[in-house]
């Protein structure tokens with residue numbers, strides 16, 4: 001048996017064309033959504049992600065505002081960039097690209113973002129709204145994973161999901177989203193302290209692998225027919241992406257994301273969705 005592909009690249013392209021129409025409608029009403037980014041330092045992957053986010057915006061008609069700071073930027077300089085985007089009326093929502101270079105206080109930077117302009121849903125207020133069940137922008141990768149499953153009609157309700165990794169952008173919020181009433185999955189959150197990862201994964205109908213450990217999920221751990229989503233982006237010596245899923249998982253699983261071409265494009269598509277959703281809600285409120 002060979003698994004079917006959870007094709008993030010194709011689904012993201014469809015979502016972008018849907019968003020393009022919604023942006024056209026907003027622009028016809030005189031509203032131009034704007035996405036801001038703050039990038040600190042010269043990490044090649046982060047630079048690529050930010051560049052791709054700006055290209056996506058241009059493709060669908062969203063304005064974008066880019067602030068790039070050097071790797072040795074001080075905490076005060078990064079916070080001044082946050083204040084600048086908080087005050088910029090052309091910037092509907094924005095992100096601070098993570099991780100920040102060592103020595104910077106990431107929580108202080110995220111906490112300084114105006115929660116009403118938080119495109120990533122990572123501000124403590126918005127994560128708090130997620131826990132409390134009130135609508136707020138959702139973290140892009142977990143939202144993208146749910147959308148990818150839905151668009152391939154993979155059942156979530158009543159299923160057992162195992163999330164591997166407890167990071168702020170994926171693992172932690174993923175568990176919160178999957179256990180909402182609208183998703184109704186049962187979740188096990190695994191991490192470096194988990195004693196028997198293989199046993200946990202073997203019980204899973206859905207596995208979200210976000211450990212950042214190449215090939216940590218192997219074929220022998222996979223329940224036949226399970227859906228596997230690969231968030232890992234380690235690199236081999238040639239700079240090629242190596243995910244958290246070993247190649248032999250395709251033999252047992254029912255659904256697998258390729259990597260690249262799976263979760264990454266969905267993350268970017270959901271960032272655009274957060275901006276468009278917010279602009280539409282703002283337009284409604286304004287009458």
Ligand SMILES: Nc1nc2c(c(=O)[nH]1)N[C@@H](CN(C=O)c1ccc(C(=O)N[C@@H](CCC(=O)O)C(=O)O)cc1)CN2
Nearest residue numbers: 049095096097098099120140169260261262264265267
């Ligand atoms: N502020 C944030 N920082 C980070 C987030 C986030 O959601 N918000 N997530 C990740 C990185 N990320 C978004 O910023 C991201 C990851 C991957 C991709 C992507 O399109 N990847 C391509 C392959 C790209 C390549 O070849 O290198 C793919 O998977 O096909 C986009 C965005 C950490 N930081």
